[in-house]
Amino acid sequence: MNPFESSASLSMQGQHPESANTHKYSVILPTYNERKNLPVIVWLLARTFTENGLAWEIIIVDDASPDGTQEVAKQLTSVYGEDHILLRPRSGKLGLGTAYIHGLNFCTGDYVIIMDADFSHHPKFIPQFIKLQQAHNLDIVTGTRYSSTSEPYLAEAQPGGIHGWDLKRKLVSRGANYLADTVLNPGVSDLTGSFRLYRLPVLRHIITVTQSKGYVFQMEMMVRARALGYSVGEVPITFVDRIYGESKLGASEIVQYAKGVWMLFTGV
Ligand SMILES: Nc1nc2c(ncn2[C@@H]2O[C@H](COP(=O)(O)OP(=O)(O)O[C@H]3O[C@H](CO)[C@@H](O)[C@H](O)[C@@H]3O)[C@@H](O)[C@H]2O)c(=O)[nH]1
Numbered sequence: 001m002n003p004f005e006s007s008a009s010l011s012m013q014g015q016h017p018e019s020a021n022t023h024k025y026s027v028i029l030p031t032y033n034e035r036k037n038l039p040v041i042v043w044l045l046a047r048t049f050t051e052n053g054l055a056w057e058i059i060i061v062d063d064a065s066p067d068g069t070q071e072v073a074k075q076l077t078s079v080y081g082e083d084h085i086l087l088r089p090r091s092g093k094l095g096l097g098t099a100y101i102h103g104l105n106f107c108t109g110d111y112v113i114i115m116d117a118d119f120s121h122h123p124k125f126i127p128q129f130i131k132l133q134q135a136h137n138l139d140i141v142t143g144t145r146y147s148s149t150s151e152p153y154l155a156e157a158q159p160g161g162i163h164g165w166d167l168k169r170k171l172v173s174r175g176a177n178y179l180a181d182t183v184l185n186p187g188v189s190d191l192t193g194s195f196r197l198y199r200l201p202v203l204r205h206i207i208t209v210t211q212s213k214g215y216v217f218q219m220e221m222m223v224r225a226r227a228l229g230y231s232v233g234e235v236p237i238t239f240v241d242r243i244y245g246e247s248k249l250g251a252s253e254i255v256q257y258a259k260g261v262w263m264l265f266t267g268v
């Protein structure tokens with residue numbers, strides 16, 4: 001199914017899809033040791049939504065970070081208000097996949113945006129996600145580091161890319177995408193990226209059928225979404241490696257990923 005050929009997309013030709021947008025957007029921000037990054041990412045998100053006249057909330061899912069991330073989150077709640085910043089912590093580091101599941105329980109928006117809290121995912125791309133979603137009435141919009149676009153609604157978009165990763169990390173990411181694309185063929189150019197916008201009920205549905213819990217979660221979500229017939233659009237993004245703190249990706253996540261591809265391939 002090609003979502004870009006739908007009648008919905010044709011009827012939107014020449015219009016500005018983001019105008020008169022009365023929907024609410026929920027952002028799930030998983031955090032583990034993001035004390036230094038959190039205030040700025042929240043500020044950027046708040047500015048993006050405000051400038052675009054959009055209703056918004058941010059659900060911070062912190063896993064008992066030892067660096068004091070939760071104290072910062074509490075301060076942000078008092079600055080922006082409890083209707084905008086919701087701290088929904090957990091008692092220990094339980095992984096990225098389950099952080100999204102947990103955060104989703106508290107979302108009240110029509111759409112859910114999932115992204116990293118360390119500036120690897122810049123909020124400046126969110127208006128493009130929304131524009132594309134509205135133009136084609138999509139179920140999911142995903143950021144891609146591995147493609148460009150000829151989409152007329154994204155005339156301002158630059159080709160996707162990655163900045164700041166060493167060769168090893170680039171090879172791991174490319175290899176992971178190549179493996180899943182070759183074996184499972186979902187037709188999405190960046191399966192491991194995690195900067196995405198979902199229709200709330202669509203995310204709820206896919207999450208109930210997704211089994212993995214770690215980094216492999218992103219790939220499984222997208223493969224299952226395609227198998228369930230949901231429409232997916234792509235926005236090129238530049239992924240910039242974090243300045244503060246460290247990645248939580250380890251060797252065990254790579255093993256879990258390969259197991260996840262195998263599980264989906266064999267239909268377990
Ligand atoms: N609550 C919670 N948050 C977590 C956990 N592990 C990581 N996070 C948070 O999840 C985000 C991504 O974690 P990073 O450790 O910065 O991930 P990365 O190595 O930069 O990986 C990124 O790129 C991958 C694709 O190449 C993605 O697969 C991955 O999701 C992420 O976007 C950050 O906001 C981090 O604080 C956890 O166990 N619990």
Ligand SMILES: [Mg+2]
Binds near residue numbers: 120242
């Ligand atoms: Mg990161």
